[in-house]
Amino acid sequence: MWAAIVAGAGPAGTLAALTLARSGHRTLMADRIGDRAYKIGEALPEAAGRLLRSLDLPVLEAAGAHVAIGGVLSSWNTDDLMAVDSFRHPAGQGWRLDRMRFDADLRAAAVAAGAAFREHRVRSLRRVDEGWEVGFEGGGVEHARWIVDATGRNRLLARRLGIPRERGPRLVAFYARGRVDDVLRTDRTLIEAVPEGWWYAARLPSGAPIAGFHTDARTAAVLRSDPAAWRRGLSRTRHIAGLLGGAQFDEKVRAVDARGGRLSQFSGPGWIACGDAAVCFDPVSGQGIFSALHGGFTAGTAVAAALGGRSDALDDYSARMTEVWRIYYARVRALYRNGQRWPASGFWTTVEHGLG
Numbered sequence: 001m002w003a004a005i006v007a008g009a010g011p012a013g014t015l016a017a018l019t020l021a022r023s024g025h026r027t028l029m030a031d032r033i034g035d036r037a038y039k040i041g042e043a044l045p046e047a048a049g050r051l052l053r054s055l056d057l058p059v060l061e062a063a064g065a066h067v068a069i070g071g072v073l074s075s076w077n078t079d080d081l082m083a084v085d086s087f088r089h090p091a092g093q094g095w096r097l098d099r100m101r102f103d104a105d106l107r108a109a110a111v112a113a114g115a116a117f118r119e120h121r122v123r124s125l126r127r128v129d130e131g132w133e134v135g136f137e138g139g140g141v142e143h144a145r146w147i148v149d150a151t152g153r154n155r156l157l158a159r160r161l162g163i164p165r166e167r168g169p170r171l172v173a174f175y176a177r178g179r180v181d182d183v184l185r186t187d188r189t190l191i192e193a194v195p196e197g198w199w200y201a202a203r204l205p206s207g208a209p210i211a212g213f214h215t216d217a218r219t220a221a222v223l224r225s226d227p228a229a230w231r232r233g234l235s236r237t238r239h240i241a242g243l244l245g246g247a248q249f250d251e252k253v254r255a256v257d258a259r260g261g262r263l264s265q266f267s268g269p270g271w272i273a274c275g276d277a278a279v280c281f282d283p284v285s286g287q288g289i290f291s292a293l294h295g296g297f298t299a300g301t302a303v304a305a306a307l308g309g310r311s312d313a314l315d316d317y318s319a320r321m322t323e324v325w326r327i328y329y330a331r332v333r334a335l336y337r338n339g340q341r342w343p344a345s346g347f348w349t350t351v352e353h354g355l356g
Contacts, residue, residue, distance in 0.1 A: 001143045002028045003307055005134050006115075007122040007157055008150030009033065011289055012275025012296035014106040016148050018055075019300025021114035025307055028142060029110060030118045030134075039099035040175050040212070040256060041288055042204060043069065043189060046094050048290035051297065059105040060095055066102065067205045069094040070187035073239070076198070077338045081239045083188075096187075097289075098205045122151075125160045132270060146303050149273040150296060153257055153280050158273050164264045168329075169354025172220035173258035173283060174230050175212040177204070178247040184209045192240050195342040196233070198284070201240050209247045211240070214258055214283060216350045227253065258283055260332065262325045266318045267302070274299035279325050282332050291324065329355070 006017045009031035017029040049060055060066055070093075072084045111117050124135035131145045149157035155165065190201040197215030204210055211234055215223070223229050230253045235241050260282045266273055275292035278299075298317055305313035333355040342348050 001131060001145065002026050003144065004028070004146040004148055004303055005030060005122070005132070005142060005144040006148040006150055007031070007134075008148075008152060008275070008277070009107050009110075009117065010103060010150065010152060010275065010292065011106060012152075012277070012292040012299070013148070013150030014103070014110045015055075015293050015296030016150055016274055016300035016303070017115040018057075018106075018110040018113045019297055020304055021110060023300075023304035023307075025304060027115045028118060028144070029107070029115050030120055030122055030136060032119060032121045032137065038177055038204070038210075039103070040173075040210075040254070041283075042097045042099050042210070043202070043286060043289070044095040044097050044102075045286060045290050048293050049095060051290070051293055055297070057106070057109050059102060059109065065098045065205060067096045067187065069096050069189060072189045072191065073186070073243075074189075074191040075239050076191060076193050076335075077341065079238065081192075096202060096205055122156060125157055127270075130270070145270065145307065147271045148299060148303065149271065149277045150275050150299075152276040153261075155263065155273065155277040157271065158263055158277060161268070161271065163268075163273075165261050166264060168260040168282065168332075169351050170217045171214060171258040171282060171351070172217060173212050173214045173256050174220070174223055174253050175210065175256065176230070176249040176251050176253045178209040178211070178244075178249045178251075180207040181247065184244055184247060186243065190240050190243060192237050193339050193341065194233075194237065195345045195347070197347045198339070199234065199237055199240050200283070201244060209244055209249075211244070211247075211249065212283075216347045218346055220255065223253075224255065260285075260328065262321075266321045267314045272299050272303055272314065272317065278321055279328070281328055284335055285328055285332055287328065291328075295321070295324075 003025035004027050006013045006029045020027040120136040120138035123137045126133040184203045192199045196219050201211040262279045274295040302313040302317040336351045
C-alpha cells in the first residue's frame with residue numbers, strides 16, 4: 001500500500017509528492033502529461049523562486065530554458081502606459097518560464113526524491129477501510145492511506161467526494177501563441193484594460209509572443225462564434241497592438257476558465273486538495289504558479305505530519321488556505337475596482353457585482 005497517491009503532476013502535485021517522498025513516505029504521483037507544445041501560465045514571481053531555492057530545487061537554473069522578467073508595462077486605470085521595473089519591485093525579479101520544461105524538471109526532482117510516477121490519470125476512487133482504492137485510466141488499481149487532489153481546476157477527486165466549490169464571477173481567458181520572430185523584443189509583461197475586459201501579452205523564452213484576452217461569459221460567446229474576433233480585438237488595443245508589431249497568431253485561440261474559486265473544505269479523513277484544485281485564481285492576481293507550488297509543499301507537509309500521527313496539521317493547512325483566499329479576494333476586488341474606467345461596460349459591472 002502507498003502512503004499517498006497524488007493525482008496530478010503539475011507544480012502543486014509534484015511539490016506535494018516531493019515533500020512526502022523526502023519525508024520517507026511511499027508516494028505515487030499519477031497524471032497524463034500529453035504532448036502539448038506549450039502550457040498557459042508562464043510568469044513565476046520571485047517569491048516562488050525563493051521557495052524553490054529553499055527546497056534546494058535548481059529548476060530555474062536550466063541553461064537558457066527560462067528568462068528573467070524585466071517588469072510590467074500596464075494601462076489599467078489610465079489610458080497611459082505605466083512602467084514598473086523589476087529592480088524597483090519589493091519582491092524582486094520574476095521569471096518567464098518554459099512551462100513544459102519547468103514542469104518536467106519538477107517531476108524529475110520528485111522522482112529523484114523517491115516518488116514513483118505513473119503516466120495515467122486517476123479514473124475512480126473508493127473508500128476501503130482506512131484507506132483508498134484508486135483506479136487509473138490505463139487500467140489497474142492501487143491502494144493508499146492518503147490521496148492528494150492536485151488535478152487543477154477540474155478538482156477531479158474533490159468532485160468525486162462531493163466537495164462543493166465557491167466561485168467568483170464567470171470569466172474566460174482566450175489565449176494564442178504567435179510565430180517566433182523579433183517583433184516583440186521587450187522582456188516585460190504587457191497588460192491593457194479595455195471596455196470588454198483586459199489583455200495580456202509577453203514574449204516566451206522561445207521568442208514566440210503570447211497574448212490573452214480575459215472577458216466575461218457574454219463576450220466569450222461572441223468570440224467562440226467568430227474566431228476572427230479575438231484578432232480584431234487585439235489589433236484595436238491602444239498599446240499592445242503597437243508593441244506586438246506585425247506578430248502573426250496563426251494557431252487556434254484556446255479558451256480556458258479564468259474565474260477564481262475555492263473548495264468549501266480543503267481536507268478531510270484521508271484526503272487533501274492543493275493548488276488550483278483547492279484555490280484557483282483569476283490570472284490578474286499573477287499568483288497562480290506560486291500558490292500551486294506553495295500549496296503543494298504545505299499540503300505534502302501536512303499529510304506527512306498526519307501520517308506521523310499529527311492530525312492538527314490538517315487544521316493548520318485549512319486555516320492557511322482560508323487566509324490565502326481572503327488575501328487574494330481582497331486584492332483582486334481592489335484591482336478591478338481601480339480599473340473602473342467604463343462604468344457602463346458589461347464586463348466591469350459583472351466583475352464588480354460578482355466580487356461584492
